[in-house]
Amino acid sequence: MNNRFWITKLPRFAMMSFIFLNVTAMLLYAGGNMNDYNYEGYSFIRNFFSDLGRRYSFTGTSNLISCILFNTSLSIVGLTFMILFYKARSTFSNHRILVFLATIFGVYSGISYIGVGFTPADLYLDAHIFFAHWAFRALFAASVLYSILILKTDGFENKYAYAFIAFGIMVFFYVVYSEAILDDPRMNPDDLVKHVVAQKMIVFWILFAVYIYSIGLGKYLFENDD
Secondary structure, three states: OOHHHHHHHHHHHHHHHHHHHHHHHHHHOOOOEOOEOOOOOOOOOOOOHHHHHOOEOOOOOEOHHHHHHHHHHHHHHHHHHHHHHHHHHHHHOOOHHHHHHHHHHHHHHHHHHHHHHOOOOOOOHHHHHHHHHHHHHHHHHHHHHHHHHHHHOOOOOHHHHHHHHHHHHHHHHHHHHHHHHOOOOOOOHHHHHHHHHHHHHHHHHHHHHHHHHHHHHHHHHHHHHO
């Protein structure tokens, strides 16, 4: 398959797969959240995405099907990010140092997403938190570097750089908001909804932003190939 498939079509497939697999996992979730173990089913505002990836739900029952679906969705997204950011490096070949750093952070973000999927929170909590934090931090760094690269590249529409800047700002504020402003929801149950809603918003924003970036990158490659 050529680069155009990996850059323009795979992100669309990953976004649709993530939504489908996670909606299905939510419907099949065994129940409970960190502040109410007896809650029936999945709450969109009280359950984190990662609750879907638990091997056993908060109720203590098996959550195997939702676990497999969720972790599969993260693996697809992670692999997509790795391929997309790796393939994109040839587009900015005139700026080797920036490209190298952007590729490292972009690929590492993909690895971190896969890491989240392979470390269920109820089995490997410390590793799960580590990968979850770095999935966002690495994407923030990559967004800053790719914004600079787009602005430096003739023929690449600057609107995609501005979109990446907005994306980076959103990710940065999410990291600060969730890690520095809000309390741990285990210690302060009132902050659980704020954490969960913020996470849902940033995850969908990330998927959308990376998809838009792939469109811009594909358009640039098309024009230069012609």
